[in-house]
Amino acid sequence: GQQVMQIPQYQHVQEGEDFTTYCNSSTxxxxxxxxxxxxxxxxxxxxxxxxxxxxxxxxxxxxxFGEAKKNSSLHITATQxxxxxxxxxxxxxxxxxxxxxxTKLNVKP
Amino acid sequence: xxxxxxxxxxxxxxxxxxxxxMCHQTWSHSYMFWYRQDLGHxxxxxxxxxxxxxxxxxxxxDGYVVSRSKTENFPLTLESATRSQTxxxxxxxxxxxxxxxxxxxxxxxxxxx
Numbered sequence: 258g259q260q261v262m263q264i265p266q267y268q269h270v271q272e273g274e275d276f277t278t279y280c281n282s283s284t285x286x287x288x289x290x291x292x293x294x295x296x297x298x299x300x301x302x303x304x305x306x307x308x309x310x311x312x313x314x315x316x317x318x319x320x321x322f323g324e325a326k327k328n329s330s331l332h333i334t335a336t337q338x339x340x341x342x343x344x345x346x347x348x349x350x351x352x353x354x355x356x357x358x359x360t361k362l363n364v365k366p
Numbered sequence: 367x368x369x370x371x372x373x374x375x376x377x378x379x380x381x382x383x384x385x386x387x388m389c390h391q392t393w394s395h396s397y398m399f400w401y402r403q404d405l406g407h408x409x410x411x412x413x414x415x416x417x418x419x420x421x422x423x424x425x426x427x428d429g430y431v432v433s434r435s436k437t438e439n440f441p442l443t444l445e446s447a448t449r450s451q452t453x454x455x456x457x458x459x460x461x462x463x464x465x466x467x468x469x470x471x472x473x474x475x476x477x478x479x
Contacts, residue, residue, distance in 0.1 A: 263408070288465060299456060299470040300409065345408055349465055353424060356401075358408040 261348045263357030271365050276333040278360035280346035289322055289329045290347045290354070300345060303331075336364045369393070372457050372471040380479050385444045387474050389457030397460045398440040399468065400424075400432065402453040409456065415440055447478045 260283045270276050280289065288307040292300035304313055306322035306329060313320045319332045329348075333340055343359040370391040379385050389398065396417050401409040401424075411424030413432040421432050429451060431443045440459075444451055454475050458468040 266406075290467070292468075299473050300458075300468075301470070302467040305465075305467065347409075347468075352422075353411055353414070354399075354468070355411075355425070356409040358406055 261346060261355045261357045263346055263360055265360055266358065267361045267363070269363045269365065270336050272338060273335050276336050276340070276362055278331050278344050278346075278362075280329045280331075280348070280357050282327045282348050282350075282355075284350060285326045286348040286350050287326075288349045289326075290349070291320060291329075291331055292345045292347065293342050294345065294359070295342045298342075303344075333362075336362070338364050338366050340364055370457060370459055370469055370471040372455075372474050374474060375472065376475050378477045378479065379447050381448060383447050385447050385476065387442045387444075387455055387457075387476070389440045389442070389471060391438055391440075391457075391459045391469075391471075393459065393461065393469075394437055395459035395461045395469075396437070397466075398434065399458040399460075400430070400440070400442045401456045401458065402426065402451075403456060403473075404453050412442065412455075444476075447476075449478050452476060452478045 262281045290305045291303040294300045310324045311322040317334045321330045343361045345359045346357045347354045373388045399414040400412040410426050415421045415434040456473045457471040460466040460468050
């Protein structure tokens with residue numbers, strides 16, 4: 258069945274360091290979304306990527322969609338304590354969204 | 367603007383009991399979804415609905431029932447709760463088309479003893 262794998266599961270960084278989380282699908286995706294969930298909160302939409310090779314930026318966040326539309330990454334430059342939370346990718350295929358297991362980011366001040 | 371709400375926020379029940387989790391959205395969004403979130407599994411889709419009276423199964427539908435008689439409501443029922451259904455349940459909705467930003471409710475933490 259459809260699977261979306263996400264690594265790493267956890268990441269601890271010092272404030273100011275960079276952070277990257279990776280998402281890989283077993284099949285080609287129509288598009289991919291990224292969400293952030295703060296501790297105790299609910300997922301909040303960050304961005305959607307649709308095109309092969311697409312790159313989008315939101316301030317310190319850079320999102321990429323692979324050429325084969327099977328993988329994606331989220332990179333945060335110079336992390337801040339406000340970046341703490343779990344980042345999820347969600348790949349869309351077969352009329353459904355399949356979420357990765359998430360990467361929990363902890364930022365030490 | 368209430369957005370999307372869920373009730374109850376916390377629920378403790380016993381094995382074998384029927385439980386209904388409520389979800390209500392004020393945007394008149396067409397699509398609504400139910401997810402469960404467990405450690406190590408991320409969010410898994412239980413059921414979704416494209417419109418009133420139209421529902422379909424997600425990845426993990428067994429043991430759950432949904433209905434959608436009105437656009438704004440999408441209740442999720444556990445007909446006979448099991449311990450494996452202990453989880454955090456999120457309802458979400460999206461507006462024009464399924465491939466759009468999903469807006470999540472605050473979640474319901476369900477414990478089945």
